[in-house]
Amino acid sequence: xxxxxxxxxxxxxxxxxxxxxxxxxxxxxxxxxxxxxxxxxxxxxxxxxxxxxxxxxxxxxxxxxxxxxxxxxxxxxxxxxxxxxxxxxxxxxxxxxxxxxxxxxxxxxxxxxxxxxxxxxxxxxxxxxxxxxxxxxxxxxxxxxxxxxxxxxxxxxxxxxxxxxxxxxxxxxxxxxxxxxxxxxxxxxxxxxxxxxxxxxxxxxxxxxxxxxxxxxxxxxxxxxxxxxxxxxxxxxxxxxxxxxxxxxxxxxxxxxxxxxxxxxxxxxxxxxxxxxxxxxxxxxxxxxxxxxxxxxxxxxxxxxxxxxxxxxxxxxxxxxxxxxxxxxxxxxxxxxxxxxxxxxxxxxxxxxxxxxxxxxxxxxxxxxxxxxxxxxxxxxxxxxxxxxxxxxxxxxxxxxxxxxxxxxxxxxxxxxxxxxxxxxxxxxxxxxxxxxxxxxxxxxxxxxxxxxxxxxxxxxxxxxxxxxxxxxxxxxxxxxxxxxxxxxxxxxxxxxxxxxxxxxxxxxxxxxxxxxxxxxxxx
Ligand code: FAD
Ligand code: DLZ
Ligand code: SF4
Numbered sequence: 083x084x085x086x087x088x089x090x091x092x093x094x095x096x097x098x099x100x101x102x103x104x105x106x107x108x109x110x111x112x113x114x115x116x117x118x119x120x121x122x123x124x125x126x127x128x129x130x131x132x133x134x135x136x137x138x139x140x141x142x143x144x145x146x147x148x149x150x151x152x153x154x155x156x157x158x159x160x161x162x163x164x165x166x167x168x169x170x171x172x173x174x175x176x177x178x179x180x181x182x183x184x185x186x187x188x189x190x191x192x193x194x195x196x197x198x199x200x201x202x203x204x205x206x207x208x209x210x211x212x213x214x215x216x217x218x219x220x221x222x223x224x225x226x227x228x229x230x231x232x233x234x235x236x237x238x239x240x241x242x243x244x245x246x247x248x249x250x251x252x253x254x255x256x257x258x259x260x261x262x263x264x265x266x267x268x269x270x271x272x273x274x275x276x277x278x279x280x281x282x283x284x285x286x287x288x289x290x291x292x293x294x295x296x297x298x299x300x301x302x303x304x305x306x307x308x309x310x311x312x313x314x315x316x317x318x319x320x321x322x323x324x325x326x327x328x329x330x331x332x333x334x335x336x337x338x339x340x341x342x343x344x345x346x347x348x349x350x351x352x353x354x355x356x357x358x359x360x361x362x363x364x365x366x367x368x369x370x371x372x373x374x375x376x377x378x379x380x381x382x383x384x385x386x387x388x389x390x391x392x393x394x395x396x397x398x399x400x401x402x403x404x405x406x407x408x409x410x411x412x413x414x415x416x417x418x419x420x421x422x423x424x425x426x427x428x429x430x431x432x433x434x435x436x437x438x439x440x441x442x443x444x445x446x447x448x449x450x451x452x453x454x455x456x457x458x459x460x461x462x463x464x465x466x467x468x469x470x471x472x473x474x475x476x477x478x479x480x481x482x483x484x485x486x487x488x489x490x491x492x493x494x495x496x497x498x499x500x501x502x503x504x505x506x507x508x509x510x511x512x513x514x515x516x517x518x519x520x521x522x523x524x525x526x527x528x529x530x531x532x533x534x535x536x537x538x539x540x541x542x543x544x545x546x547x548x549x550x551x552x553x554x555x556x557x558x559x560x561x562x563x564x565x566x567x568x569x570x571x572x573x574x575x576x577x578x579x580x581x582x583x584x585x586x587x588x589x590x591x592x593x594x595x596x597x598x599x600x601x602x603x604x605x606x
Pocket of ligand 3: 438439440441442519520522523528529532533534535536545546547
């Protein structure tokens with residue numbers, strides 16, 4: 083914060099595209115008479131990686147709807163469209179122009195969700211001759227400072243420990259005695275059911291583009307035609323009302339089976355029993371505590387079993403908050419981390435989906451069509467492949483940041499760098515999430531119709547995940563052999579003998595040699 087202003091004018095409140103919350107800290111306590119809100123569609127934000135077309139439409143449309151809602155409620159909103167002639171393309175540039183237009187006495191801004199933008203905001207007090215107040219983003223359940231305090235003296239930042247602290251702190255799923263509801267903290271063991279033929283997941287609500295969204299679709303088709311992804315299937319909630327409807331549908335139709343089938347994958351079934359609420363949560367249209375309380379209520383009303391409810395609350399109260407804390411605790415060096423020295427280029431099929439690996443092709447199809455894939459697809463198919471193949475973390479990070487409508491660096495980077503690629507050297511995950519085709523076969527129906535066989539280990543027709551798994555384990559033996567959760571695997575490897583080991587390694591290398599590196603560049 084800094085002082086020195088021209089005095090007299092209103093307070094300028096810049097709001098970013100993922101700060102679409104009526105109770106945002108910079109709006110709380112302000113009066114409509116002395117406040118000008120500024121929002122801007124910016125090239126810099128839309129192109130610092132070439133985001134999926136659906137992601138840009140989602141954010142622009144949600145911003146336009148939010149601006150309209152604020153105006154209807156009596157606020158003055160200065161909204162800059164991408165096509166405005168004088169648009170300066172950057173956040174700092176747009177705030178500078180808004181200062182010229184409104185001559186505010188002060189600027190009140192909520193810290194950004196990404197390190198890069200926060201660096202820019204930190205320069206405002208020197209740049210602008212106004213009082214600048216940077217407020218913490220208190221829409222999360224664990225302040226950044228609290229996470230830092232929790233993390234500081236620990237070697238391993240175990241999510242489960244963090245999560246238990248958060249349960250105690252919020253009282254969610256806690257008994258009066260201080261014990262967890264049901265006696266256990268975590269019911270994950272009940273949440274690993276493979277898919278069943280008659281699962282029959284209900285369709286999630288789809289939101290037809292209205293006039294505002296349609297205008298954004300046309301804008302994106304015109305200005306960002308070379309970006310990845312399809313717009314034909316755009317159906318995301320773009321207002322708080324729509325997001326509430328999406329949440330209602332989850333709590334009435336899907337939460338019951340959310341837990342058991344959390345890790346299941348079915349070809350062509352893109353949502354299963356997942357909430358599909360991450361885009362709305364990350365935009366600020368939904369409140370994380372409200373969702374957790376609704377989940378707990380579903381348990382109390384006997385509409386959902388404890389394993390589903392605890393599993394859902396763990397994702398939001400545990401993983402989401404932990405990931406955000408981890409990001410700020412480890413920035414900026416997390417961006418450069420590459421503990422396993424992975425250097426391979428991203429294969430082209432991550433963009434085209436053109437691969438015989440049926441699991442990978444289906445996850446990429448869903449990613450292209452929906453700007454979404456569910457957690458286990460991101461982790462155990464697409465992420466697992468990137469880990470085993472040794473793909474360069476920066477390329478993988480950019481890919482995930484581009485393709486998912488819910489991706490912002492604060493949530494994408496720890497998941498990619500630390501969770502899937504082990505690039506942080508194991509601060510987040512106690513072992514790499516490496517798996518052979520066996521895991522995917524157990525948890526999905528992908529392998530049944532794949533040209534590869536999950537039971538074939540090497541050579542022609544073998545599932546590529548099988549030799550790649552041992553190729554990975556062999557390559558990182560020195561680092562992983564003393565890890566108590568994975569080290570025992572090496573006894574199996576040693577028992578195979580040199581000849582069989584060579585078959586695995588040759589098979590993996592032949593497969594890797596056959597991969598085409600990406601030809602299109604959507605990255606930074
Ligand atoms: P559900 O399965 O219904 O889960 C409920 C909510 O829990 C989600 O909406 C999300 O807010 C939260 N959640 C669950 N797992 C995580 C997690 N690991 N990190 C943070 N929040 C979590 N999520 C994003 O929001 N943005 C991302 O950019 C993102 N990138 C990811 C990259 C990788 C490699 C992996 C493995 C996971 C990533 N996730 C990301 C987490 C998770 O995959 C998505 O939040 C989830 O798939 C969104 O779908 P859903 O709302 O149906 O989630
Ligand atoms: C992701 C994004 C995009 C594509 N476009 C805009 C935009 O035009 N204007 C805006 O204010 N925000 C946008 N965003 C969201 C920001 O990138 C986001 O606020 C930061 O990444 C911090 O999380
Ligand atoms: Fe994927 Fe291998 Fe199964 Fe094919 S056999 S779907 S490549 S896990």
